[in-house]
Amino acid sequence: MNSPHLIKIEHDLGALPLEELELLLELMIKKLQERKQISNKFTDVKYMNEQLAAMASDVDIQAEIASINHEFGVTEMDGLEKP
Incomplete structure (x- = not known):
């Protein structure tokens, strides 16, 4: 189930140009990898x-x-x- 916050983000993503969506995706992947790396360090x-x-x-x-x-x-x- 999506939270209202996620629903708003999904709606806002629809207004972004393709280039900005790609940049955002790259940024999200980088942040996700950083968090996984930090999480792995502590385990x-x-x-x-x-x-x-x-x-x-x-x-x-x-x-x-x-x-x-x-x-x-x-x-x-x-x-x-x-x-």
Whole structure:
């Protein structure tokens, strides 16, 4: 079932000259391929592990994590008893 938005786009496409339709189709194919590539990257375990390793060794990220840990350190112990 087409949404009203898609119905409007389909209607507007009918008013475009053939050259513009071809350019639009090429653009849509390019965008679709880019999205598929991005989607595939995030489902690729090796790629994700490489990205996580790069983040873990990044000095700025390490500093931010240390800051967050310091900020919430007291809260983490709130309500916990030592064994």
